[in-house]
Amino acid sequence: MGEIPDDIERLVAEREERRAARDFGEADVLRERVHEAGFEIEDGPQGPRIRRLASSGRRLSPHLVESLIQNPPRFDVSVQWLVQGWPEDVVRGIGAFRRHHPSRSVQHVVVDAAGTDPERWPEDVEVVALDRDAGWGAGRNAGLKRGAGRVVVVVDSSVEPSGDVLTPLERALTDPAVGVVGPVGAVTADLEQFHPSDGPEVDAVEGYLMAFRREVVVEAGLFDERFRFYRAADLEMSFRIRDLGYVALAVPVPIERHEHRIWSSTPEPERERLSKRNYNRFLERWRGRIDLCTGKPG
16 A cells, blocks of 8 residues: 555654543544545554555545435335444344344445445445544434435444344334334433433433434434534434424333443543533533423333
């Protein structure tokens, strides 16, 4: 692939200094400069690796992904995956969905923001290869745009089905009053603290697994792309759906939850910083909307 130019190496070294100083905003700016110069940075346990982008067939910017979300559905269900590392977890999840739903009309969309070898993915999976990791919200939206299912399921790669997951979700969504469903519900009395709830009616469905009818996604809009970290993005989307008059339901489904890699691989101080920033973003829009709070823990 050729040698890495000295100026690119200097930018990468400066980015490492900014990360060490916890100046993550400037570190992101430096990553973008490296990308604009035709290179990408892959962070790993041994430090950053620099890779030259191919002159042709470059991966796609998240904002250039063509949207199908307003087209008529072609599948019963579209299952959405986001890869920010650890592609083996997504391969595990897709395999489990196929074992437990062998005859279903299911589209799997994998948004690859980690530069994964395309050979890793199972057959008949639509892969959206991004040119960089632009964050959780932008990555999720790239997948939602390609969703061609009547029902859209957003699932975290830490989740593995252990039985029929789709039938209970689809059944719940046949009620036109229901807008979002999933197995992990949360409620709040004051918007300051959310508590787990088995519902059935809840204030929010957590992003481990969320399901919507495609027309609800169109009506509510996509995820807020300011949520580069995943925390609270699911709350914000749930409240937008409920603000339209829909109900959120906790629907039990058979799943196994494995290690949540993004959480466990992020140092605790950084997790706290990113989580707090995201929750403040949630409150920017929903502070004072106590009318949307039930506050009834299950």
